[in-house]
Amino acid sequence: MTPLIETKGLTKAFGLMPVLRKLEFTVERGEFVALLGHNGSGKSTLMRMLCGLSKPTAGTIRVGGWELPNEADAVRSQIGVVSHKTLLYDTLTARENLRFFASLYNTPIDDAKINAALTRVGLGKRGDDLVRGFSRGMQQRLSIARALLHSPDVLIFDEPYTGLDQDGSIALDGLLKDAHSAGHTILMATHDLDRAAALATRAVILSRGVIGVDMPLEGVSGSQLAEAYRRVTGVAAGG
Amino acid sequence: MTAAAAHSAAESLPRANRLGSRLLILLSILTVIGVLIGLYLGMIAAGTDIEQGEVQRLFYIHVPSFAGAFIAFAATVVGGVAYLITRSVKWDTLALAGVEVGLALAAINLVTGSVWARPIWNTWWNWDPRLTSDAIMILTYAAYLMLRSGIDNVDTRRRFASVYGILAFSTVLITFLIIRIRPDTIHPVVIGPVLTDASMMASQGDFELNATPGVTSAVAFASAVWSILVPWVLVWWRIRLENIAHRVSALRMKVMEQ
Amino acid sequence: MKTTPFFKAVMAIVRKDLQAEMRGRELVGAMGIFALLSILIFSFALELDREARTEVISGVLWVTVIFSSILGLNRSLAMERDQGNLDALLLAPIGRGAVYVGKLIGNYIFTLAISAILLPVMSALYSVSLFDPFVLLTLLLGVLGFTTVGTLLATMTVQTRAREALLPIVMMPVALPIILAAVRASTGALSGSAQGDWIGWVQILGALDAIFVVMCFFLFPFVVEE
Numbered sequence: 001m002t003p004l005i006e007t008k009g010l011t012k013a014f015g016l017m018p019v020l021r022k023l024e025f026t027v028e029r030g031e032f033v034a035l036l037g038h039n040g041s042g043k044s045t046l047m048r049m050l051c052g053l054s055k056p057t058a059g060t061i062r063v064g065g066w067e068l069p070n071e072a073d074a075v076r077s078q079i080g081v082v083s084h085k086t087l088l089y090d091t092l093t094a095r096e097n098l099r100f101f102a103s104l105y106n107t108p109i110d111d112a113k114i115n116a117a118l119t120r121v122g123l124g125k126r127g128d129d130l131v132r133g134f135s136r137g138m139q140q141r142l143s144i145a146r147a148l149l150h151s152p153d154v155l156i157f158d159e160p161y162t163g164l165d166q167d168g169s170i171a172l173d174g175l176l177k178d179a180h181s182a183g184h185t186i187l188m189a190t191h192d193l194d195r196a197a198a199l200a201t202r203a204v205i206l207s208r209g210v211i212g213v214d215m216p217l218e219g220v221s222g223s224q225l226a227e228a229y230r231r232v233t234g235v236a237a238g239g
Numbered sequence: 240m241t242a243a244a245a246h247s248a249a250e251s252l253p254r255a256n257r258l259g260s261r262l263l264i265l266l267s268i269l270t271v272i273g274v275l276i277g278l279y280l281g282m283i284a285a286g287t288d289i290e291q292g293e294v295q296r297l298f299y300i301h302v303p304s305f306a307g308a309f310i311a312f313a314a315t316v317v318g319g320v321a322y323l324i325t326r327s328v329k330w331d332t333l334a335l336a337g338v339e340v341g342l343a344l345a346a347i348n349l350v351t352g353s354v355w356a357r358p359i360w361n362t363w364w365n366w367d368p369r370l371t372s373d374a375i376m377i378l379t380y381a382a383y384l385m386l387r388s389g390i391d392n393v394d395t396r397r398r399f400a401s402v403y404g405i406l407a408f409s410t411v412l413i414t415f416l417i418i419r420i421r422p423d424t425i426h427p428v429v430i431g432p433v434l435t436d437a438s439m440m441a442s443q444g445d446f447e448l449n450a451t452p453g454v455t456s457a458v459a460f461a462s463a464v465w466s467i468l469v470p471w472v473l474v475w476w477r478i479r480l481e482n483i484a485h486r487v488s489a490l491r492m493k494v495m496e497q
Numbered sequence: 498m499k500t501t502p503f504f505k506a507v508m509a510i511v512r513k514d515l516q517a518e519m520r521g522r523e524l525v526g527a528m529g530i531f532a533l534l535s536i537l538i539f540s541f542a543l544e545l546d547r548e549a550r551t552e553v554i555s556g557v558l559w560v561t562v563i564f565s566s567i568l569g570l571n572r573s574l575a576m577e578r579d580q581g582n583l584d585a586l587l588l589a590p591i592g593r594g595a596v597y598v599g600k601l602i603g604n605y606i607f608t609l610a611i612s613a614i615l616l617p618v619m620s621a622l623y624s625v626s627l628f629d630p631f632v633l634l635t636l637l638l639g640v641l642g643f644t645t646v647g648t649l650l651a652t653m654t655v656q657t658r659a660r661e662a663l664l665p666i667v668m669m670p671v672a673l674p675i676i677l678a679a680v681r682a683s684t685g686a687l688s689g690s691a692q693g694d695w696i697g698w699v700q701i702l703g704a705l706d707a708i709f710v711v712m713c714f715f716l717f718p719f720v721v722e723e
Contacts, residue, residue, distance in 0.1 A: 015393035016489050051588055054723035073500040073590035081588050085581030091517040103509040104589035106501035130520070323719050372673070379670035386667055389657035394723065399653045402716045406646070406671045413674050 002065065004029045004154060004185050005050060010059035012045050019045045021209040022059070027187060029153070032180045034196035034217070035189040037206035038233055043189040046206070047158050050187070051079050064153055077105060079154045080147030080184075084162035086139045087146065090132040094123055094142050097131060098149060105150035121145045121175060137168025144175050148184075155179055157188040161195070173199065193229060194222035205232045263475055270468040277303065277461035285457045297355045299457055303465030304347040305373075311341030311470040312380070312411045319401035328485075329478075331397040334404050335387070336477035338380050340470055345377050369426040372417050376410040383407055499590055503598075506591035510599025511606075514573070518607065524572050528565040528611045535561045536619055550623045555683035558619060558627070559639070559676060566608040566644060567668060570651040571661045573604055578655045587721055597648065597717040604644045612636050631686035631699065638702045639679030642709055643672040649713040653720045675709070678702040 005027040012020045020042045027033050037043050048054040049061060052072040060067060066074040081087070088097050095114055102109035118127050121141040131139060140160060147155060157176070161169055176199055180186055190196055196203055197220055205213040205228065212232030217225070281299025288295035318334030321327070352370065353363050364370070383403055390396040418426045518524055539557045577583040577600070586596050616627045616636075647668050654663040669676075678701045685695020 016485070016492070048723070053584060053587055073592075076588060077499045077590040079588070081585075083581055083584070085584075087581050087585035087588075089513065089517055089576070089582060090580065091521045091523070091576075092513070096513075096516055100509055100513045101585070101589070104501060104506060104586070104591055106505065106590070375670050375673055378666075382663075382666045382670065385659070386653070386657065386663065389654075389659045389663055391658065395656065398719055398723075399657075402649075402653065402719055403667060403671075405716065406650075406712070409674055410670050413677070 002062075003027060004031075004064055005187070006062045007046075007050075008060045010046075010049070010061060011057045012042075012049060012054070013057045019209055020049075023210065025204070025211065027154075027185060029185055030183065031202055032176075032186040032200045033188070034200035034203045035187060035206065036191075036193065036196060036203055036229060037212075041206040041233070042209045043206055044158060047156055047187070047189055051081055051156055052076055077150065078152050079156060080150065080152035081156045081158070082140070082143050082147045082160050083157075084159040086131075086143050088131050088139060088143060090139075091130065093128050093130055094118060094134075095127040097142065098146060101146050102149050107150045109149070117145045117149060118142075120148075120178075122171065135168070136163050137165065137171060140164060140168065140172060141175065144172075144179075148179070153185055155184045155186045157186065157190075159189055159191070161190060161192055169195075193226045197222040197225045203228075205229055207233050263472070263479070266468065266472050266475075270464070270472045273464035273468050274461075277457070277464050280457035280460055285454050288454075291359060294355055294358050297351045298454075299461050301348060301351040301355065302458055303461040303469075304344045304351065306462045306466035307470045308341045308344035308348060309411060309415065310466050311337045311344060311474060312408055313337075314470070314474060315341065315404040316408045319404040322397060322401045328397070331401060332478050332481045333474065334401060336474040336481065337470075338383050338404065339477055340473040342377065342380050342384075343473070344465075344470065345373070345380070349373055349377060367426070368417050369414060372410065372414045376414045379407045379410045501589065501591045501595075503592055503595050506589070506595035507599045507602065510586070510596065511602045514600070514603035515606070517576070518603075524569045524607050525610055527572065528569045528607065529614055531568055532561050532565040532611050532615055533618065535564065536615065536622065540622060550625055551687055552684070554619065554623055554625050554627070555632075555680055555687055558615065558683065559680050561615060562608065562612055562636075562640065563643060563669075563672070563676065564665075565611050566604070566640070566647060567665050569607050569611070570604055570644070570647040570668075571655070571664055573600065573607070574648075574651040574655040575661070577652075583652075583721065593718040593721055594714055596721065597652075597714060600652075601644060601648045604648050605641060608640045608644055609637070612640060625687065627687070629686050632683050635679055635682045635686065635699060635702065638699070638706055639675055639682075642675035642679070642702065642706045643668070645706065645709045645713050646672050646675070649717055649720065652717070656720075675702065675705050678705060 003026040005025070007023055007025045010020055010023040010025065011018065019040075023042075023046065025046070035043050035046070045054065049056055049068070050063065052068050052075055055069055062068070063075045064078050066078075068075055089100070092100070095118075098114050098117060099109060114127065115124065118124050121144055123138060123142055123145070126134070126138065131142065134142065160172060160176075164172060173195070176186065176188070180199075186200075188196075188200065197217055200217050202216050203213070203220075203225060204211055213228050215228065277299065282296055285296070285299075287293060315334045315337035318330045318332075318337060322330035322334060349370075352373075356365065356370075357363050383400065386403055387396050387400050390399060536557060539561070543553065543557075574583075577586065587593070619625075620627045647664070650668045650671065651664050654660065654667060657663055678698050682695055682698035682702055685698060688695075
């Protein structure tokens, strides 16, 4: 079976500065991959390219058998993205946001479906409130509901824990687990090694634009992962 | 990034080759000679204008410098379109060089016009439509440079600059065409059929181009030099400068890595 | 069929912009107050007698409409930038052109709404009726022209360091041909001179609109995609 996500010789340079260098990266269906690495290691660049926001300087990307950038719309329709920014309109209500994004993805939607989506992320009673009035955690949960609307195969999380308090982070842990067990393939960039070790099935550590370590996480503790991280990047986690 | 990567990045940059350098120096000498001959034809050989006197001789710089600016800004459009298609840095360098050279030539055009206006109109500036649109054209390309300097990501900068360089050419076309659509200007239609009402232009400081011997040939020669040689030679030098600057920054990165 | 139909995506974006505007009235509110303030300032500054008014009123109208539209364009695109919404639009399986046309239609509607407020107010303040069919036509065409250019340029400038400050600088010169033709056409229509004297300006305006719409539509993907 071909991998769900596959990059070959993926290279990206900003001007003369190479950010990713001939990256060979694959994700199998059903995996939960934690993408680690310090700032500037190429995590965000890789994620932006996987969802078609940024074009590679060289190399190819295939998602679910479709190739970027020529079949970008086919790729986009099977990816859901949650970023550290909310990607929501804060002058609209939660319901209006979901309705808007559903129509962009050409997904038929009715009130019952919206209610179900809201209830799943614990916002069942807040559907008609403006997003502006939501806490950071509520906004992030709504953002997940938004990303799940079109039932994508792949979920991409770019530092989703940024700005969340303790309760918000725990709620997000639960949602990530649910999404993974519901069959979504997940790729998450994070600085939080303990969380990565607890949630993900595999860790990929990027360093200087190449994969430094690619290790399964079954039975691996946070401190073991931190040790590997230090070995590859030469700096402590979160640096 | 590694030293090797920086090194290969520096190596991949265009390096001035010897043949190119010789050709450029040859063209530069030709340009200087051409400009000098143009000045001789205009300043000495051509007869003195009956109505305006010696000040009319500014015309031999005024018109050719606009021709040169037009060519340089057109090079920016070509560079912009080619960059958006190929994403090759050299085209953006051409576009940037075109803007800077065009600005310099347009500034010569504007200043000579203003100096001419002082004795003829008795003012440095009036709101002649072409004068106004020429000033707006210069501001447009100043805005191009501001837009570039406002963007940190080099790729984004090149993309946006290409798009803007293409759109900005509309002000060049307007400046070129405005004498046909706004008849209340003293600028005569030099190229192409005259569509405007001649009586509108006869008001103040009109040019009787054919009345003085040697004027037409001097303008034609100078315009040819200023539109064929001057912008291209300047653009070429500017591109070389930009390439050298790229090499310096790549080599500096390499040194920092070691 | 993976791509969302063009028209559906455009309508979704327009509806979203209108919904947000009905809720907060951030755009039309700011634009409207700015527009009213500036025509008051013009009437003080120019101290126009009745004769002079007919001459300059279309200039006052256009300057006011353009500056308030710049205000609106900045807000409209800043709204797409603040929470990463522009990325969210680009992540959807829709054509980049649909994003452009959707934002353009929204901005066009908002600027026309401001014009609709300005016309009766200016007619009353300056005692000149602006409700001339050709003035209305010129407004429809002229506003389309510079919101076309403005939507493209605002998408670029909100992504720069200078942000809001840069839009008027880059937009005014590029929109100059449209402004020129629009002022001439509406001045001609208001002056009561023969239609043949100025109808050419309306035609030029229409041609410029067509050129800019096509150019900006094809250039837009380059300002949003890395």
